[in-house]
Amino acid sequence: xxxxxxxxxxxxxxxxxxxxxxxxxxxxxxxxxxxxxxxxxxxxxxxxxxxxxxxxxxxxxxxxxxxxxxxxxxxxxxxxxxxxxxxxxxxxxxxxxxxxxxxxxxxxxxxxxxxxxxxxxxxxxxxxxxxxxxxxxxxxxxxxxxxxxxxxxxxxxxxxxxxxxxxxxxxxxxxxxxxxxxxxxxxxxxxxxxxxxxxxxxxxxxxxxxxxxxxxxxxxxxxxxxxxxxxxxxxxxxxxxxxxxxxxxxxxxxxxxxxxxxxxxxxxxxxxxxxxxxxxxxxxxxxxxxxxxxxxxxxxxxxxxxxxxxxxxxxxxxxxxxxxxxxxxxxxxxxxxxxxxxxxxxxxxxxxxxxxxxxxxxxxxxxxxxxxxxxxxxxxxxxxxxxxxxxxxxxxxxxxxxxxxxxxxxxxxxxxxxxxxxxxxxxxxxxxxxxxxxxxxxxxxxxxxxxxxxxxxxxxxxxx
Amino acid sequence: xxxxxxxxxxxxxxxxxxxxxxxxxxxxxxxxxxxxxxxxxxxxxxxxxxxxxxxxxxxxxxxxxxxxxxxxxxxxxxxxxxxxxxxxxxxxxxxxxxxxxxxxxxxxxxxxxxxxxxxxxxxxxxxxxxxxxxxxxxxxxxxxxxxxxxxxxxxxxxxxxxxxxxxxxxxxxxxxxxxxxxxxxxxxxxxxxxxxxxxxxxxxxxxxxxxxxxxxxxxxxx
Numbered sequence: 001x002x003x004x005x006x007x008x009x010x011x012x013x014x015x016x017x018x019x020x021x022x023x024x025x026x027x028x029x030x031x032x033x034x035x036x037x038x039x040x041x042x043x044x045x046x047x048x049x050x051x052x053x054x055x056x057x058x059x060x061x062x063x064x065x066x067x068x069x070x071x072x073x074x075x076x077x078x079x080x081x082x083x084x085x086x087x088x089x090x091x092x093x094x095x096x097x098x099x100x101x102x103x104x105x106x107x108x109x110x111x112x113x114x115x116x117x118x119x120x121x122x123x124x125x126x127x128x129x130x131x132x133x134x135x136x137x138x139x140x141x142x143x144x145x146x147x148x149x150x151x152x153x154x155x156x157x158x159x160x161x162x163x164x165x166x167x168x169x170x171x172x173x174x175x176x177x178x179x180x181x182x183x184x185x186x187x188x189x190x191x192x193x194x195x196x197x198x199x200x201x202x203x204x205x206x207x208x209x210x211x212x213x214x215x216x217x218x219x220x221x222x223x224x225x226x227x228x229x230x231x232x233x234x235x236x237x238x239x240x241x242x243x244x245x246x247x248x249x250x251x252x253x254x255x256x257x258x259x260x261x262x263x264x265x266x267x268x269x270x271x272x273x274x275x276x277x278x279x280x281x282x283x284x285x286x287x288x289x290x291x292x293x294x295x296x297x298x299x300x301x302x303x304x305x306x307x308x309x310x311x312x313x314x315x316x317x318x319x320x321x322x323x324x325x326x327x328x329x330x331x332x333x334x335x336x337x338x339x340x341x342x343x344x345x346x347x348x349x350x351x352x353x354x355x356x357x358x359x360x361x362x363x364x365x366x367x368x369x370x371x372x373x374x375x376x377x378x379x380x381x382x383x384x385x386x387x388x389x390x391x392x393x394x395x396x397x398x399x400x401x402x403x404x405x406x407x408x409x410x411x412x413x414x415x416x417x418x419x420x421x422x423x424x425x426x427x428x429x430x431x432x433x434x435x436x437x438x439x440x441x442x443x444x445x446x447x448x449x450x451x452x453x454x455x456x457x458x459x460x461x462x463x464x
Numbered sequence: 465x466x467x468x469x470x471x472x473x474x475x476x477x478x479x480x481x482x483x484x485x486x487x488x489x490x491x492x493x494x495x496x497x498x499x500x501x502x503x504x505x506x507x508x509x510x511x512x513x514x515x516x517x518x519x520x521x522x523x524x525x526x527x528x529x530x531x532x533x534x535x536x537x538x539x540x541x542x543x544x545x546x547x548x549x550x551x552x553x554x555x556x557x558x559x560x561x562x563x564x565x566x567x568x569x570x571x572x573x574x575x576x577x578x579x580x581x582x583x584x585x586x587x588x589x590x591x592x593x594x595x596x597x598x599x600x601x602x603x604x605x606x607x608x609x610x611x612x613x614x615x616x617x618x619x620x621x622x623x624x625x626x627x628x629x630x631x632x633x634x635x636x637x638x639x640x641x642x643x644x645x646x647x648x649x650x651x652x653x654x655x656x657x658x659x660x661x662x663x664x665x666x667x668x669x670x671x672x673x674x675x676x677x678x679x680x681x682x683x684x685x686x
Contacts (some may be wrong), residue, residue: 030529169569
């Protein structure tokens with residue numbers, strides 16, 4: 001049992017845990033996941049991507065807990081395994097917060113733990129979410145997110161250049177870019193009259209030095225904002241990530257556990273990846289002292305989570321954590337299609353509905369699998385928030401969420417192997433007025449009409 | 465040249481499909497003991513079996529652990545065969561040597577690992593440098609191992625400049641024409657590959673294998 005400082009214990013165990021080659025850990029993990037999936041009878045049915053099965057949700061949680069107890073976290077630098085006992089893990093989970101105050105002043109929002117089919121609508125904590133951005137349109141792009149009425153927080157994206165020069169991780173260029181981008185995010189929220197809005201991260205920072213360079217309470221990220229601490233696939237951590245934790249604790253900042261479990265990866269199929277996702281959430285609680293979590297499920301081939309596998313993992317891990325913990329966490333729709341396509345909005349909608357009924361706060365969107373520069377805008381991010389709220393207020397159940405998601409799927413699944421990349425921000429928006437052009441607004445209205453027919457009741461939206 | 469007996473061939477194939485390193489080692493030893501030529505084992509059993517595993521992974525009929533386990537089993541077989549070849553005074557045939565790694569600052573290597581497994585499955589010798597690899601190390605290892613290809617991967621957009629660093633250093637050290645330099649990973653596009661002067665780019669693991677094969681064919685044809 002750890003004494004009074006769990007963080008020191010994480011460090012000590014990273015230096016004294018069992019030595020293991022990385023590939024051995026991967027293969028052991030894969031084998032253990034397979035065993036647990038069978039032992040706990042966790043099954044995937046592509047016709048039921050959002051099961052309404054409380055017992056299954058509890059079994060997913062128990063299997064994930066057992067996986068973390070058995071496997072621990074792999075520390076990449078020391079090549080040792082950090083393990084915690086079941087009692088230690090559950091104790092850390094009990095200590096994790098159930099309510100967060102994000103942002104400040106009148107723009108502060110309160111993020112609470114959400115239950116399955118929770119009557120309280122989700123918040124929408126969004127932004128370019130780590131997608132690649134050009135520096136040319138960065139301020140306008142950030143404004144496009146911050147101005148959306150159904151957006152409650154923004155996250156700074158990842159710019160590629162600084163004054164035209166490549167940004168190189170771990171160099172002074174990374175620090176300069178982080179400082180510029182965090183300041184730009186703050187300028188964006190100031191310009192739209194929401195100066196206290198929570199800023200979730202500055203994704204241009206890749207290293208601990210870069211992330212920490214954003215800590216400056218006047219012009220950059222404040223204690224009421226947050227920073228990501230990431231896990232590597234699967235259940236792997238390193239010193240560069242851990243270094244951020246004491247800094248962020250001392251700064252008083254939100255710590256966000258970023259997980260990117262791969263469907264088709266080490267966890268195997270969707271049943272296994274749901275188990276891995278629970279284990280990674282617990283890892284974030286124990287090792288990163290996370291105050292909230294991003295579950296960014298990633299298909300190994302298409303880099304999305306709008307497929308049946310991704311939807312199932314989203315549904316089951318969400319329900320598992322909703323029923324067996326009090327923590328706050330978010331979903332993260334990653335789509336193969338880009339901004340400017342109605343298929344992108346359908347991908348977002350299916351994910352947002354399942355997320356909303358399975359206990360998540362909303363977060364996202366990753367368009368084009370997060371790959372193409374500037375092919376993302378505020379419109380689809382606001383749409384996610386609007387759909388999440390509509391799902392709650394329409395009383396959508398898990399059964400209904402499954403039905404809607406499966407009806408949306410044929411509208412975009414043919415694009416998985418041949419995505420529609422859409423258009424860049426500056427072609428989809430008037431960059432002076434920062435409003436979406438007619439064609440992009442038409443996609444929004446078309447998607448809304450479809451969702452309306454499928455049972456979602458919307459209130460007045462920004463582009464109706 | 466001895467034909468591989470059906471039972472041994474099946475045992476070895478099944479061991480590779482199942483990623484069973486012990487069974488793969490036993491089957492390889494048994495084949496060598498029976499006088500099967502090492503090269504025949506590689507060309508007729510190991511490469512086709514691992515190619516089939518790669519195809520199944522690309523089709524998502526199997527998942528990453530099965531691909532990795534097959535790759536590990538293949539490594540064990542190759543090590544045994546290499547020893548046998550060295551003992552006989554010959555040299556191991558390889559389709560070419562590839563030095564591969566995720567660039568400086570990038571700690572995401574699953575895509576790179578997939579490419580590594582698939583290249584090995586197609587008979588290439590692969591020197592895997594892991595992740596967070598400085599530009600100079602790619603080139604030093606290529607020099608030390610008489611490599612044909614340098615392959616750099618960058619998942620995160622902010623780390624992709626590491627690929628340019630490799631390209632620049634190859635040029636500045638006068639080695640640009642000595643190695644085929646290819647790039648890949650989530651943050652890389654064909655446009656970026658062209659911009660930094662890479663010889664090729666691939667979006668997928670199987671595409672990377674085809675790219676290396678076609679570049680090697682061109683190189684040998686010169």
